[in-house]
Amino acid sequence: MRLLIIGFGFIGKELVKALRGKIRLLREIDRDFMVVGAADSKGYIFDAGGLDVDGLSAINRLSEHQGYRAGGSASELINEDLCNVIVEATPTNIKDGEPGLTHIRLALSRGIHVVTPNKGPLVLAFRELTSIAERNSCDLLYEGTVAGAIPIFSLARECLRGDKIIRLSGILNGTTNYILSRMFFEETSFDIALKEAQEKGIAERDPSYDVDGVDAACKVVILANALMKRNAKIGDVERVGIRGVTQEAISLAKKANYAIKLIGTIDRRLEVAPKLVPINHPLCVHGTLNAIHIEMDLAGEITLVGYGAGKETVSAVLNDLITVLKRRSKQKH
């Protein structure tokens, strides 16, 4: 399999670093595996004979690489003569999904498998993209889009095959969980906790996407569509952020052994809102951790806890990539 990496930001670079240590594992599954290209927003590098992953992991910008074609567009490389699988890791854009949406549509329509941690395209066009994938017998895997390194989609697909999921709820945004945890443990105000999160690089300068629950709502949409066969859009999620959560409310809750957490829920309704969670409940995790609570007909309740963002997300991308390789190597034999 020939891999094209689109997007050379944080995740793209972390993926290349991880691939360095895992290339032998990947070649055990598919001895022809290689990285043939990498693209950023301004150009690309491509070598049909395979790029040297060690070299690629040593650079900070693609333009530093020998043979960088400035002005070239990723779409030129999304061609089945050039690659069989892409990792689409351009920045998330939930307005129009671009440029990821175009890349993913193009790849799937040309029979190229897609692995992506990019939420935008999945939030805006879940059903369209899964249909194109199905029509073209392609894999479209997106484990990294929700709750980072927590393998919720592959878990449901491979580990709970006989169960019916009845309800999902979770802490799906690490930034807001960090802020609420600081308010809970340090008894700081929302404003101070937010400022601290911004100083640490946990919250953006414009924190709206996180603190108003937009990011969590995106994840609710993907979870609902992928695991509960809904056809949800972002507008279907009733959404309240954490700006209104006061130190007083948190203190009162704490005295009664509850914490206030921003919870995404997929039930009859889709919702993101601050909720009281008993401090002894498995969902009640702190700091930047994410947690997903699954209610099922047979297994009862299972909770998964892990890192919701950061370099750990590469675990999800790599697992998806290996899934593509394994499925294809089976078909070959």
Place this chain on the structure above:
Amino acid sequence: MRLLIIGFGFIGKELVKALRGKIRLLREIDRDFMVVGAADSKGYIFDAGGLDVDGLSAINRLSEHQGYRAGGSASELINEDLCNVIVEATPTNIKDGEPGLTHIRLALSRGIHVVTPNKGPLVLAFRELTSIAERNSCDLLYEGTVAGAIPIFSLARECLRGDKIIRLSGILNGTTNYILSRMFFEETSFDIALKEAQEKGIAERDPSYDVDGVDAACKVVILANALMKRNAKIGDVERVGIRGVTQEAISLAKKANYAIKLIGTIDRRLEVAPKLVPINHPLCVHGTLNAIHIEMDLAGEITLVGYGAGKETVSAVLNDLITVLKRRSKQKH
């Protein structure tokens, strides 16, 4: 695929009840799926044309079923002309693994796939059984042996394919976790908490297997062998139970925001012992819940929480069974 169920105790009966509701799902994967036989310690029923699962789920003892062959032995049915897959759910016996060990050896050596929630054979003969399975191109799946409904083995196999597991730790026994939780929340003594657990049917009359950490040690052995390629035996596990945990120790810990939990650890050493766990750590779950904390090179830390015993274990058995059906239906096409 033709399924033979061996053991008609709690799990065997719960499996049959679950199969009733899932038969359509199973036939979508393998249209020839049927339950051809069921055996208990005193006899069996068998019908090459398939047993009626509705009828089977309505009885309490196999001997109530029409055509019950008293005196017949399960081994007579473990024959590839009669079945392709067995669910081995006889009672756990960690002294000599019997009768499960004989059933599993026989099945695998005859090319019959094995799904089992029976710890004994896996604890005593892990490497032997996995070798026979490999030699005969058979599946040997045992998700139900550790932490009940928590799908730890399929998670590692299917969802964390690029990760290397560095360390595992967990609350692997629900009975002791119930006792320690009562001591933590209700400030009762060990003796009272144990008695209460016995009255509720959570602890056995002879509680030694649970409270002395033997059950948790069995799970440590299986986890170490399955997920970290060890060749561990039960004697390799350093083991301390919870009889020595006093109410005073728990109260002191609690004041410092710790709970005392019986933790199984797979690191360089294999260990089961009471440990201090910060009450805000994801592993710190209460009641009969189990939890497993996995440390990996890419995903960092993931914690899974769920029911460690009871009818929820059927979820694990059914997932294994579906895995067998899916793998075979792929080979057919």
